[in-house]
Amino acid sequence: MSTETLTATHTHHDEHAHHEHHEPSFIFKYVFSTDHKMISKQFLITGIIMGCLGMLMSLLFRIQLAWPDESFGFLETLLGRWAKDGKIDPNYYMALVTIHGTIMVFYVLTAGLSGTFSNLLIPLQVGARDMASPFMNMLSYWFFFLSSVVLLSSFAVETGPASSGWTVYPPLSALQKAMPGSGLGTTLWLVAIILFIVSALLGGINYIVTVLNMRTKGMSMNRLPLTIWAFLLTACLGLLSFPVLLGAGLFLIFDRSFGTSFYLSDIYLNGIGALTNSGGSPIMYQHLFWFLGHPEVYIILLPALGITSEVIATNARKPIFGYSAMVISLLSIAVLSFIVWGHHMFITGMNPFLGTVFMYVTLIIAVPSAVKTFNYLATLWKGNIRFTPAMLFAIGLVSFFISGGLTGIYLGNAALDVQLHDSYFVVAHFHLVMGSAAIFGMFSGIYHWFPKMFGRMMNNTLGSLHFWLTFASAYMVFFPMHFMGLAGVPRRYYQFSLIPEFGIWMNVNIFITVAAMLGGAAQILFLYNFFRSIFKGKPATENPWESNTIEWSTPVKHLHGNWPGAIPTVYRGPHEYSRPDRELDYFPQHEVGNGEPVHYEGPAEVQKTYATDNKESASKVFFSSFAHLFMLRKA
């Protein structure tokens, strides 16, 4: 409804007028496209499909957890020999959990989120005609696509897909006979991940180069939208950490197939006997894995935070509160994320002193996260909030970020982790802070930039409905899991009915499954809205959200090269909303006019205190010195 009022003033001109000429052939337009906008759509649609699969898998194994002793005919119809007598096989259960985790973490929230929005927004928001290397960009998508196909193909393998958890710890994953999924399924998993890493690296290099070198006139680093900051740092994280996973994966392949002993030592396997491997350490794999694994959670989260920062500023009609503080906290999160990986390994038997070190750095990382939260809250304060679906999802993200972030304080504490490690508390924690928060960031981005991607609007009412149902069901699914974990329920258990003490949670398990089904059903609303709007949505105007960033100055109809004429010059930061010296409550970055932001430190009361105390405070100097770091002006 708000869009109606927003768009009513614009007249939409006929799209079909300049449709026919200079069209590349279908295959180069839609398949092997090198246009960043098309590639971003490819990433998005693949990501959505993978997301649906990941979600359906979670529903399947949730059924098992809720009704462990009942049989469901439809499961047998669906899964065949993996669900004999309508009950999922334990090995298949583990395979579902593993592939669910892998899909969600890598395929949806790394490629689907970062791939989509980095591709769409980096050229459009920094003012470039395309990525630095459009060809590499295309390769990046096709490696990702190939990787998805390989991963999914493992469902066709006789012994089933990888089933040692998304972390695929050896020796379980290294010994082909240790469980069925560790056979061909794990080989395919490893191949898929290697292809995925290639894709992530090709994309990441491109993103970094484009942001650093291809900004338009006037787009200094301190005028970059926070989305771009987030994508830049994400790409850096990926570029520095994915190669380590590549190494870890290669060693694992060697151990599996060529008899090396990187991760193996002193093993007697039932039915086989004493293995010859000697001298390796399975803990080394964990170090390598989490050296990627922890940055990975920020690779997932930072783009979501960047997206919501822009969405919240636009829809609260306020500058994001503390732009430099937001950038500094993004930066410090990115840097710190490289030295906290050991918090996943407190109880692996590593030296307790190392545990202490990792505990300290982990709790430090909570500080910039807290700063971000407070800045979000301050941005909402005295705003003029428009509840577009994008804005609703952004608010949802902040809520999840708080809920999930706070439980990180428990898990980062080595002493508490002795009890909480690998319990359902962990499942609750990462689903809120990484799963739900990042998914909401992704939804927020989809609703916000849909008009830019497809030239049409999504339906707002359906969008709000989708939000509220998903929001409520996500909390209903994951909140009770905290209590299960705190009461000693372990994760990655196929069935709880064999242990009497877990009996009290049976009803909760049913409740969670029902809530998850509800959440799943809510996604149908989204899919309907999304795919219908691509073809039948209300035609979009150039700047439907009255936003400041320059992607909204491109024509609705996509052009190769983005802007029909010269690329606009940028005169100010991205957040000049509701300036007191202007009639309109927005001030696009490219609009000629008073370039500098008005110096305004707050409402009258705050200003008064400033007037009486106008000597530079130490803190002010401290922060402005940081701010100067970003003044690497280009123009």
Place this chain on the structure above:
Amino acid sequence: MNTTTKNIFKLALVAGIIFFAASLISKSVDIHQLNIENYSAEKPLFGTDEYQYEAPKELPANDAVATRVKWSLLFFVIILIMVIANAFDISALTSRLTGKQAINSNNVNKWVMLIFMIVGLSAVAWEYSVHGKHVMLGDSASEHGVQLDSMFSITLILTTIVFVITQILLFYFSFRYSKKDGQKALYYAHNNRLEVFWTLIPAIVLTLLVLRGHQTWRSIVYADVDGTKSTNIEIFAFQFGWNARYAGDDGILGVADYKFISGKNKLGLANPAEVDSLLVELIAALIAEEAAVKALPQTIEQLQKDLQAAKDLQDNEAMSSITKELEEINNGDRMDDLEASINRKTKQIERIEAIKKDPKVFATYFTKAEEDDVITQELHLVKDKLVTFKFRSRDIIHSAWLPHFRVQMNVVPGMPTKFTFIPTKTTKEAKAENGETFDYYLYCNKICGTSHYNMKMKVVIETQEEVDAWLKTQQMAFKAMPTPVAVPAVEILPDSATSTKDTTAKKLALK
């Protein structure tokens, strides 16, 4: 007229939701005549539990189903109302009634924000009060657990306060500052004092938390650094089960090695007789496998004959199994398996013999300390006595978790790990609190394969006397067994040793 209608709508909606939620919450609690003081493990808080096998069923089955249904209904209804609030397009209705401009969906969302906050926070409060009872499974049953629990409580209180305040601010701001026509947002881009303020406050709080966490952590991991104060018990993990090994009268756990594991010697203790019989077994298997390699052509012939016979008999089952086997041989899989197995066994024999040949190494392995070791299926510990678990895994990484004792440590193949602590509550005491069916367990908490979910060991805490008495009923690893031959220290079973050499030589010659 239009504003009145609007307001009535809103009020009715809010009141309805709150009333509905409240009545349902109270009802669902009522159903079980819940009395929190009377709560105990056999009386689950909501509904009986069919899955709690050992617990007596308190309610008739129908009631349990009804409970479940109502449970899910509660939240379904809340959601349904939200759906209606949105789908029932109030704005369209009012605009038709008044002929004026539609209320925009902003207002609906704004109110749902407020409602969500209220319902959500009540649900959280309800969770804390009901499920919160189970948090940390009552008081810790170990000494360090008390400190860990107090660390937990501090964190819980702090984070809950922050949670409530920030969530309220988030939803309240969203509600309060939603768009109004003709209003402009406050242009307020930054305030460095505020930034410093809310950087420093969390930093200080987190510093306090981490310092205390450090203290707690140290008290857990450095409980017995040099390993002199505590009794050692070995916890042995395998796919899919646990064993405990007690040191016996000499107080020393005998040496063990994965290379010595055999059908009888499941933990691979360095017992000379056992190791020798393992060598014999290995060599016999080796010879058989080498023969099988040589006989592969004959095997194929035989199989082909069998296949023909099966074909004549039209025995489909036999046919398919024979075809499968043939294929395995023809594509080289059988050969690969045999060769790998021969290679493994040769290596194992070589390594065992290397240990036996070097008197110094021999002495470190074969200490006789293993003779009186006791291997058990249950873990019995003495109350108030410092104990150190020495973990050893046979195959995969497992993790030993004793949630009641706040004890957890990974069990890693090839890397010894340990955990030291003092249990403080006997099983009897725990049963008195939690009901007769209660028992302590050690769970596996690191995914380790198909039956990971059922890999547990019963734990019993008793007095010293009770543990001693129980240990007497358990079999000693080797003492009780008749030792077959008195084995000389270095050259054991000369004939088997030579035959190994032969086979190894043969192998080398083959290459």
